[in-house]
Amino acid sequence: MKTFKNIKYIGLLAIAISFTACNDEEDFEQFLDMPPADAVALPAPTSGSADFSTFVSLGNSLTAGFADGALYSIAQENSTPNIMASKFSLVGGGNFTQPLMNDNVGGLLAGGSPLPGFGPRLVFDGAGPVPITNLNPGAMTTTDIVLNNPTGPFNNMGVPGAKSFHLLAPGYGDLNGLFTVPATANPYFVRMASSSTTSVIADAMAQAPTFFSLWIGNNDVLGYALSGGDGTNPITPTATFDFAYSTLITTLTSGGAKGVVANIPDVTAIPHFTTVPYNPIPLDAATASALNQGYATYNGGLQFAMSNGLITQAEVDKRTIAFAEGSNNAMVLIDEDLTDLTSFGIPSYRQSTADDLFVLPLSSLIPQGYGTQIPLADKWALTPEEQAEIATATASFNATIQSQASAANLAFVDANALLNLVKDGNLPSGNYNLTSDLVTGGAFSLDGVHPTSRGYALIANQFLKAIDLKYGSNFEASGNLVDIGEYNTNYSAGLQ
Known part of the structure; x- marks a missing residue:
């Protein structure tokens, strides 16, 4: 040889x-x-029976390209629909316009002042996610929804924060609606809307789309999950979601457009809820003893409640608080599903178990005594009962999405199954095997909710495959899926 x-x-x-x-x-x-x-020799790319000449994409933050807790320019350029549009251009697709932010810092201003709740993007400081300004004090937000909105129409109609029914709501882009209680508008749509009275679906249809993508519904359950199921952001009622979704599909297809839709991922499988362990508390012997003394009265109250027939021994065992010397102590949380003993002065405390999930922002508060001296309020945790509510709603919404896609003869992407494969580390792509690990997994950005640019590229490939299957295009067979390795995972603090 x-x-x-x-x-x-x-x-x-x-x-x-x-x-x-x-x-x-x-x-x-x-x-x-x-x-x-x-x-x-690969075949030339073809569109099959689809017409990509006017492509409009509707959805929420997952459509907009939101990442690292913010919307910023380079992440938008690597959004799933923009990647798809670059491939559509090979087979007759037209220009794809996005409402790009003014910088790579993220965040929003209103008349020169920071808009509360819309801060700059996160970066990695070697220990965890922090705002970019922690590492780069010169980073400045320059996108102002009062002073410098771009001019449409926009092909990417992804509106971060939007729920299904918001896409139908007139006035969702009215600046004045941001300051009502509750708010009736969305600052990202304020930047995009053609008028103060229009809706997302109206601006989309005004472009007479020949092909569309629709990925909506995640926020209909995610808002509840992100708030720890505390009731401040409830799950959308099933009837409301079903009406909104069917109306969107009927409207989008009314002019003969073909399209692709995706279902809702399991929000409890994303790193925002799986990064903080249930037992993260290290304690020395003296601290553990002091905590046990502090909860002695509470534990004694449980014995009183049992002796009076108010709770069982099993519930006493579940609710008893006990710390020990070591590095893996469970946290104390408030569980509204426990028997209510507050009329006897006994709060609804128990320690966390492996069945509980915790929101990512809790990680910075644990060293301050949260979970030990300060029992965790409802907003910090998803109990098994709250997770079951989310799972039930997700299954119902996904059934609606799939049935509507089938009835309208649309391409369908099972995003739920896709991201579960990512969660399990069973989705190799090229030279990469993306996982849902925060920072190192490659699929999810630093907010633990939204994909990285590489994650969005992975999803774009799934959309293209689904379009091939339904409409006879050949993006995959012609070698025109994207190489996800060409897309970033995290961006540096120096990128402004």
Whole structure:
């Protein structure tokens, strides 16, 4: 085998010398560009039965390209629909316009003042996610929803924070609606809306789309999850979601447009809820003893409640608080599903178990005594009962999405199954195997909710595959899926 290799390379050298002797550089370059003898010629890309000339994408933050807790320019450029549009352009797709932010810092201003709740993007400081200004004090938010909104129409109609029914709401882009209680508008749609009275669906349809994507519904359950199920952001009622979704599909297809839709991922499988363990508290012997003394009265109250027939021994065991020297103490939380003993002066405390999930922002508060001296309020945790509510709603909404897609003969992406594969680390793509680990997994950005640019590229490939399957295009067969390795996972604090 070694002799054969040497003969082969000597032969190539002899050919190269002959080209050089003839001084024919053009022929030599053509020789170098020749494909291997066993190369397979790929077919030219085709659109199949789809018409991509006017592509409009509707949705929420997952459509907009939101990442790292903010919307910023380079993440928008790597949004799933923008990646898709770059491939549609190969088969007749037109321009794809996005309402780009003014910078890569993120955050929103209103008349020069920071808009509360819309801060700059997160970066990694070596220990965890922090605002970019912690590492780069010169980073400045410059996108102002009063002073410098872009001009549409926009093909990317993804509105961060939008729920299903918001896409139908007139006035969702009215600046004045931001200051009502409750708010009736969304600052990201204020930037995009063609007028103060229009709706997302109206602005989309005004462009007479020939092809659309719709990925909506995540916030209909995610808002409840992010608030720890405390009731401040309830799950959308099933009847409301079903009406909104069917209306969107009927409207989008009314002009004969084809499209692709995606269902709702399991929000409890994302790193925002799986990064903080249930037992993260290290204690020395003295501190554990002091905490046990502090909860002694509470534990005694449980015995009183049992002796009076108010709770069972099993509930006493579940609610008893006990700390020990070591690095893996469970946290104390308030559980509204426990028997209510507050009329006897006994709060609804128990320690966390592996069945509980905790929101990512809690990680910075644990060293301040949260979970030990300060029992965790409802907003910090998702109990098994709250997780069951989310799972039930997600299953119902996904059934509606799939049935509507089938009835309208649309392409369908099972985003739920896709991100569960990511969660389990069972989704290799090229040279990468993305997981849901925060920071290092590659799929999720630093907010633990939204994908990285690489994650959005992965999702774009799934959309393209679904379109191939339904409409006979050949993005995959023609070699026009994207290489996810060309897309970033985290962006540096120096990028402004």
